[in-house]
Amino acid sequence: FQNQLNHMNEVSADVSMQQRKIVGLMTAWTQKIQGLTFAIVVLVGAFAVMEGDMTTGALVACSILSSRMLAPISQITGVLGRLQQAKVAKSGLDELMKKPVDQPDYSHLIHRPALDGHYELNGVVFKYGDDDPKPSLMIPKLEIKPGEKIAILGRNGAGKSTLLQLLSGMQTPLQGKVKLDGIDLTLIDPSDVRRDMGLLNQNSQLFYGSIRENLTLGAPLATDQEILEALQITGALGFIQEKKEGLDHIILEGGVGFSGEQRQALLLARLLIRQPKILLLDEPTAAIDDVSEKQLIDHLKGYLTHRTMIVATHRRAVLELVDRILVVNDGKIVMDGPRDQILNQSQGGNKRVVGASA
Template sequence: MDAPNGENQTKRRGISRLKRKDKRNTHERSLRPLMMIWRAVAKYPGHVALAALALLITASATLAIPAGFKLIIDRGFAEGSQPDEIARWFRYLFIIVGVLSAGTAMRFYFVSWLGERVVADIRLKVQENLLRLAPGFYEANSPKEISSRMTSDTVLIENVVGTTVSVALRNTLMALGGTAYLFWLVPQLTIGLVLIIPLIVVPITFFGRRLRTVSRTSQDRVADIGAMVTEVLGAMKIVQGFNQESREQARFGEAVEQTFATAKRRIVIRAAMTAVVILFVFGGITLLIWRGATAVSEGSISGGTIAAFVLTAGLVAGSFGALTEVYGDLLRGAGAASRLNELLDEQPTIAPPARPEALPQPARGSLSLRNVTFRYPTRLETPAITDFSLEVEPGETVAIVGPSGAGKSTIFQLVERFYDPQAGTIRLDGVPLTSADPAEIRRRIAFVPQEGVLFSANARDNLRYGNWAATDEDIWNAARAANAAEFLEKLPQGLDTYLGESGTQLSGGQRQRIAIARALLRDAPILLLDEATSALDAESERLVQDALDHLMEDRTTLVIAHRLATVRAADRIVVMEDGAIVEQGTHAQLTAGSGLYSRLAALQFGLEGA
């Protein structure tokens, strides 16, 4: 196919474009991208309410444990207390522990449910938007990098919803509730504890800004590794065939080390932040407990009070310490959310107009390209076709030939409205493509690519991909017309046989005949054939060409071909060079001349055999 030159360069540009967006986002010093997650969570208010109730129960029960110990020490162990009195207060403590365990189970269930549900919803929304985007988007942006976002980033979001937010809320409730209880117990000591809080906030703010940037970069590096693995494993025959295993291993090792170096920076920043916060929190609490112990010795507070204060202060300190770690996880989640938001916010460049013009019924199958000029978005400096005009009548077979890079496949992409030209108009049955719904345009077109593209599914689903409502009888009729019935009948489970990833269990000729049968089931008035026999051996080419003859009957057909022998019977042959038509006519007319087609024919089979 005549794809834009420099495909890899194009993809690299696309990746860098996305990453430039990423770079801008890393300068945000807030958790604002997490609003996307909140909007997804808010769709399930019942589960959110139950999760919040469970969080409240567990936080309250945890804080009730120090109060229980206060009662045990001050009343159960008081002078003259009986064993029954001691047992009474311990029974209360057991009740608190039971409530805590039940609330924790409830919290785990509802929070985990929300995490899984939100991730599923986000994946569905992202995939829905990705399916709306024009194919040009995936030429400018690596599908491997996008798929990595759909996996690694959604896992991070699942952790945020299913674990991090729960931990953050629980520790916030415990920190606030514990502080209030401490004020009730010993106001003087608690004031000293409150004064420590600003010492905690400052390092969180200082380190958090740096942590967000490094966390986002770390996710980029992980995505790069995922994309690299997919690319190399998908081309393993080429890698091993050219003995490039050691080079690929070295390249992968370099990427892994870069990922590790970035992760190490993140770990260092997070470790430093945690150490500073814990030093301030626990150091301050130690001083307060020292002061409290002195007060107990002086008799100004009871032993149970200081015990409750120590336990509660430990819980409060632990909560603040956990919040510092949670903040780092939230920052990573915010980075993942912003990356997925980019995919959600991407708008399709090819979309139906507000009021699409209906295509005429019944379909005629006429095509008209008038003065069309087109440049690929990633290569605007060089036109793919220039001032191109071609009229194709209903039922006519037009072959398009020419050297690689002439613009042949570009015509197909414009006809299917994967791109819009910068100048000129393309009409289908008299209706400009830009005025019609792209989905309706494509329903009138069947496409057979150079290599039969199959999906990781059974034979039936691959065959009916062009017409999902087709019955088994329709499928077998199309298979017989495409010379595919014989090998399909020999498959272990017939049409239910799984064909492997991308149809790897079939030969190239078999995959191509399934692609032709799929186009037959499409039953569209316009047929596009992109060098459908160029990669086949002689026997497979004969079978496929015979199937194509059935497919082309009573249809408007555009054929791209390098093998001129396959297009000699075309009603008209259009010869392209450098994005323009240089000559056209029948095979006999063109070979009789001295133009490009005549020279190509002489190279392929000699004028004598033409």
């Protein structure tokens, strides 16, 4: 991300420099034209005055009129520069206005005071693009009850992350419906979904600002006690206490300066602070070592009480948190059942499915 930002800044600086050069050349050119025209008027008029064909007053009037007539030329360069800026701004606004909105004027969204996490998927088919040769995910029927703790297992590219995106409402199925608490997920007010649902995907980022500002992005009214409790659960409290500024320590864009394990702990803490009733986690312990992972799992066991959790993982230790397993392969759910039953059925193929490092 930082490299992309630096590249975009470099390109923007080059374009801006070229534009300034062109505007400078045009400004100098118009000034020369004005000066040359004024000199010609005065020179020709002076000879006419000496020969008696023109009065001095007429010469002065001609010089003033020529200056007034040529003055707009000097403004052309500024207008051209602003015109280019206006074109770019209009293009950006057009693209922004084409984006879908959370709450269209014609929509009739349903407000829910609380979401429990009861999912029903029926005839779901999802593609990332119309050109895809086959669907990325096909789920004829799936039900997730409130309070269930479910692990989604499968190889890379099997469709685990896609399923989490559908459950979060970040993606919409091409066919079929995803219902949450008996209501089509697309009809529920997005603010209600964000209030009760927490999604931690592999693209989550830390932003420039203090640790406190990053942690409270979704919960601006969170108290220091709530922040510290979340940090304690994820194991981030220790390395934050080592910082001289503590929660006021500045994080660089993308979390530069923190290890992958520390970044993941902070991202998970940011989610837990919001106290969501539904947790959708995509590889939450991928960058965490075995010891820290064990501590995190022990802390999460109490936190997850009365909460719904769906986690995509390759780590065997995470399975301690779940009571049900979905095995996804090639966009389809090939196994679904209690944790111990699925693991016993897998036997020799379990390591390939789970991808456990332990």
